[in-house]
Amino acid sequence: MPPIRNNGVSSLNQARLALGKRLRELRRRADLSGRALAESLSWPPSKVSKLENGRQSPTEDDLHAWTRATGGEAETEGLLAALHTLTVQNIEWQRQLRGGLGSHQTELAALDATTRLFRAFESTFVPGLLQTAEYARARFTQTVAVFDVRGDVDDAVRARIQRQDVLYRQDKRFHFVLTEAALRYRLCPPEVMLGQLDRLLSLASLPNVKFGIVGFPTAYQVAPTHGFWLLDDTRVMVETFSAELNLAGPRELELYRSIFDAMAAAASYGRTAREIIKRVIDDLSGELLPEGE
Structure with a gap:
């Protein structure tokens, strides 16, 4: 590494x-x-x-x-x-989202079409390509509230779900690494998160998808400061509260490849990753059970 x-x-x-x-x-x-x-x-x-x-x-x-x-x-x-x-x-979010959330998703779909290898690390929320419609709706609703942008949430949800067709293309490869915290943060209602967790279990079995989770007991070599996407070896995308950063310098690409490799090496895969997800499902389901059951 x-x-x-x-x-x-x-x-x-x-x-x-x-x-x-x-x-x-x-x-x-x-x-x-x-x-x-x-x-x-x-x-x-x-x-x-x-x-x-x-x-x-x-x-x-x-x-x-x-x-x-x-x-x-x-x-x-x-x-x-x-x-x-x-x-x-x-690129300021307000300018980028001026045409609406749906329009931005369409722009991302065009980028998806030209990318062969997707590597994503997320420390806070489930990546867009893995989201259920209900989880995506919760995320977009938060975006509208924070940035006061055009609230075309329905269009954005439809566009995000359409983008997910790329997961089933055999000429594309995906490597997702999430922290366990991203599975436990309360960013949507519990019943929505349960559906999202079940979706992760099914997507992790796709032949061109590698899916890892960094569990809570893991000792990090580098702090999971923020999420990012590596698209092929040509671009890094980082979302902050105020901007989407598109980084393409050789040093930046090398840095983020190093960080991704460290996160990927720390992650659990296969049965161990599924066990982490199932534990989160059990914990969340227990909270939803009526008292006494």
Whole structure:
């Protein structure tokens, strides 16, 4: 297994920090203090510090001004390319979901069609391709409430269920790893979760699906900070509260492959995974039984 070099800092923040480091190097090469550079650009001194330390993303105008002031015009094109990558990584949910939840599911279906190998790690909820209609409805209803987007929940549920046809295509391969916590979080009514757990038992038997669960007693090599999807070896998708990150840099891909391999190695499969699911079903069913039974 490749070494794991990072266990929590988001790739987006890393990219912003890397860009800030390059700006700092230009300033120091020009033998300018942060205050002197800020004064030459009529900026508040705090702006230079924020840009160099990754607490603020620069604009294109900022980069042009910085390279002119430091005599680093030759670096402008490379810095602009880095800024463009940073911008593309962070797609605001409000903009992405503007056309409605159903429309976003249709866009994801187009991506599914071109992907051959799907690797997904989820620490909080069941992946969309494995969700029942009722569980998906609960998830989409929460999305509408949080982001105040167009509430086309019915369209979104239908589109998500249609996307699941890809699971039955023999030219596709899937490797899902979930934490036991994702099976126990109360993100929907108990009866909905029972149906979802039963669905997982059936999907885990598909010949092109590898399904693992990291049980509670497992000692993690890396904290399950957030879920992510690896699509082939070309893209990582990470959902945060404010954005969907689409990461494609070689270092990012290598990092997330390493993390996925660690999670996959820690997971239980086959009969042991089914036993974990059945234990959760038994616990949840016991809560639903009338008192005295």
